Amino acid sequence: MTPAADEAARTWWDAARAGTLLLQRCTRCETLQQPPGPLCRSCGSPDDLDWTDGDGHGHVVAATRVHTTTYPHLKDALPYWVAVIALRDGARIVSNLVAVPDDTTLADGQCASLTFVQGPNGALPVFRLDPADCGARGGAGA
Amino acid sequence: MAPVHEARILGIHDTEIGKLAPLTTWDLIGQSTAGALMDAALDIGVLDGILCTEPMVGGAARHAVAVAEYLGLSERLTVCETVKNGGAAPLSALVTAFDLVESGRCQAVLVLSVDTVRTGQDPSRTLAAFAGMRHAVWEQPFGMTTVSAYALMADAYLRTYGLGRDDLASIPVELRRYAMTHPGARHREPLTVDEVVASRPISTPLRLLECPSVSDGGGAVIVGRPSIAANGRVRGRLLGSGRGTTHDSVAYATTLDRTGCSVSSGRALTAASVSPADIDFAMLYDSYSIAVALQLEEIGFCPPGQAPAFVAEGGLRLDGPTPVNMHGGLLSHGHCGSAAGIQHITEAVRQFRGEAVNQVPSPELALLHGEGGVLSTNCTAVLAVD
Numbered sequence: 001m002t003p004a005a006d007e008a009a010r011t012w013w014d015a016a017r018a019g020t021l022l023l024q025r026c027t028r029c030e031t032l033q034q035p036p037g038p039l040c041r042s043c044g045s046p047d048d049l050d051w052t053d054g055d056g057h058g059h060v061v062a063a064t065r066v067h068t069t070t071y072p073h074l075k076d077a078l079p080y081w082v083a084v085i086a087l088r089d090g091a092r093i094v095s096n097l098v099a100v101p102d103d104t105t106l107a108d109g110q111c112a113s114l115t116f117v118q119g120p121n122g123a124l125p126v127f128r129l130d131p132a133d134c135g136a137r138g139g140a141g142a
Numbered sequence: 143m144a145p146v147h148e149a150r151i152l153g154i155h156d157t158e159i160g161k162l163a164p165l166t167t168w169d170l171i172g173q174s175t176a177g178a179l180m181d182a183a184l185d186i187g188v189l190d191g192i193l194c195t196e197p198m199v200g201g202a203a204r205h206a207v208a209v210a211e212y213l214g215l216s217e218r219l220t221v222c223e224t225v226k227n228g229g230a231a232p233l234s235a236l237v238t239a240f241d242l243v244e245s246g247r248c249q250a251v252l253v254l255s256v257d258t259v260r261t262g263q264d265p266s267r268t269l270a271a272f273a274g275m276r277h278a279v280w281e282q283p284f285g286m287t288t289v290s291a292y293a294l295m296a297d298a299y300l301r302t303y304g305l306g307r308d309d310l311a312s313i314p315v316e317l318r319r320y321a322m323t324h325p326g327a328r329h330r331e332p333l334t335v336d337e338v339v340a341s342r343p344i345s346t347p348l349r350l351l352e353c354p355s356v357s358d359g360g361g362a363v364i365v366g367r368p369s370i371a372a373n374g375r376v377r378g379r380l381l382g383s384g385r386g387t388t389h390d391s392v393a394y395a396t397t398l399d400r401t402g403c404s405v406s407s408g409r410a411l412t413a414a415s416v417s418p419a420d421i422d423f424a425m426l427y428d429s430y431s432i433a434v435a436l437q438l439e440e441i442g443f444c445p446p447g448q449a450p451a452f453v454a455e456g457g458l459r460l461d462g463p464t465p466v467n468m469h470g471g472l473l474s475h476g477h478c479g480s481a482a483g484i485q486h487i488t489e490a491v492r493q494f495r496g497e498a499v500n501q502v503p504s505p506e507l508a509l510l511h512g513e514g515g516v517l518s519t520n521c522t523a524v525l526a527v528d
Contacts, residue, residue: 002278004278004279005278005279062301062398064297064347065343065345066345067343068345074285082286082290082345084298094284094393096284124284
């Protein structure tokens with residue numbers, strides 16, 4: 001784990017590498033926050049944080065197909081997708097889109113759901129595009 | 143609060159921009175200091191403050207203090223600080239320099255910002271440095287690059303306003319128009335919208351010609367009391383400034399629809415008691431095409447979602463409502479790593495002096511914006527000619 005990780009990040013990544021998407025929840029103000037941290041960034045409480053399993057469904061807020069990378073170990077993976085996903089649960093997460101066909105034009109509000117791919121350090125939580133409407137509202141806003 | 147002392151920009155210097163090897167960061171520090179002092183017709187002994195941005199290549203561990211000893215100024219300095227907040231650093235240092243002189247802490251402050259990111263190290267190390275700028279825990283594991291971070295902002299922007307995937311292409315074209323007539327610009331060949339659209343994708347929707355190419359270079363600015371000025375070339379007074387942030391990384395951003403630019407520019411315009419319509423020209427941090435669109439809209443030079451049309455209709459030109467980056471900007475004049483933005487300041491001073499290549503007629507008010515990260519650190523300054 002990188003030295004930039006804190007206790008919450010270690011908990012989150014340990015779960016992710018074992019195949020579970022955890023979301024940190026504040027039981028005081030009911031906010032889900034991603035990334036997790038030492039306190040609730042919404043109400044400030046440090047004492048009311050809990051973990052919940054994310055249901056893994058959401059929609060694409062923004063996505064980019066990366067054709068040139070500054071990471072030497074990802075050169076062979078080009079092109080790959082990086083996206084911001086708004087989870088139905090209420091948090092947002094930066095992740096990858098996988099198995100995206102070459103000619104894909106992402107629709108506004110494109111639905112996506114969680115899957116895992118094996119990376120060098122264990123499972124990596126990523127998203128694949130859903131064909132069906134997931135009930136997410138369109139557009140990239142908010 | 144009214145300043146205790148007056149402060150003005152007394153001198154400026156630009157280095158060349160490009161591949162400057164065998165010159166190093168330290169050569170450019172010497173050139174820029176001597177050049178700015180010569181421009182101000184001042185002796186180095188007047189300096190009692192130094193604010194240095196931290197170079198990506200060739201800097202020292204305690205950079206500003208190392209610069210001070212290099213210039214023989216150590217003991218006489220009352221303020222000697224290194225500023226490190228990405229692309230906002232040169233402008234942020236300028237604002238702090240005004241604060242230091244206006245408060246009486248210093249009589250003359252050297253703002254120094256140079257880098258040799260193009261030839262000063264192996265390109266693979268520069269690429270690794272840019273990769274390291276994304277969040278180590280929440281972005282790097284997913285391969286997010288700096289261009290990708292801006293590309294996510296661009297994708298969200300184009301979707302929010304229902305714009306076309308090619309609609310940002312006029313931004314680099316308009317900045318190139320200025321660079322074509324500027325002898326100091328790195329990229330001076332003509333550029334068309336079709337060429338931008340046809341350039342290879344780096345991270346969709348951003349293409350090669352919507353991204354900067356890095357260069358060596360930089361410059362310096364001396365802010366001091368007008369009473370010590372030795373010539374009549376004193377121009378530029380700080381009317382108001384603001385800093386602001388809404389996020390550092392994309393991973394923590396709660397929205398992609400609004401950035402710290404709206405916060406910092408709102409504070410600066412309020413402090414200066416002016417509106418965007420009062421501004422005669424703007425120097426925006428054009429690290430990518432999308433950065434210009436977001437800054438134009440968040441500062442209030444055009445309504446939300448209308449930046450592409452505003453630019454395509456000539457909004458940034460000398461005869462348009464808001465001339466922007468008349469030296470060609472980072473995209474065409476040159477992007478000097480950590481020193482990107484210092485030549486936005488020197489260009490603004492040349493405009494105030496009436497000595498610019500692409501001269502705005504008799505400008506009185508300028509707005510400068512610097513941002514680092516992905517509109518993460520933001521600094522806005524409103525300058526008056528005098």
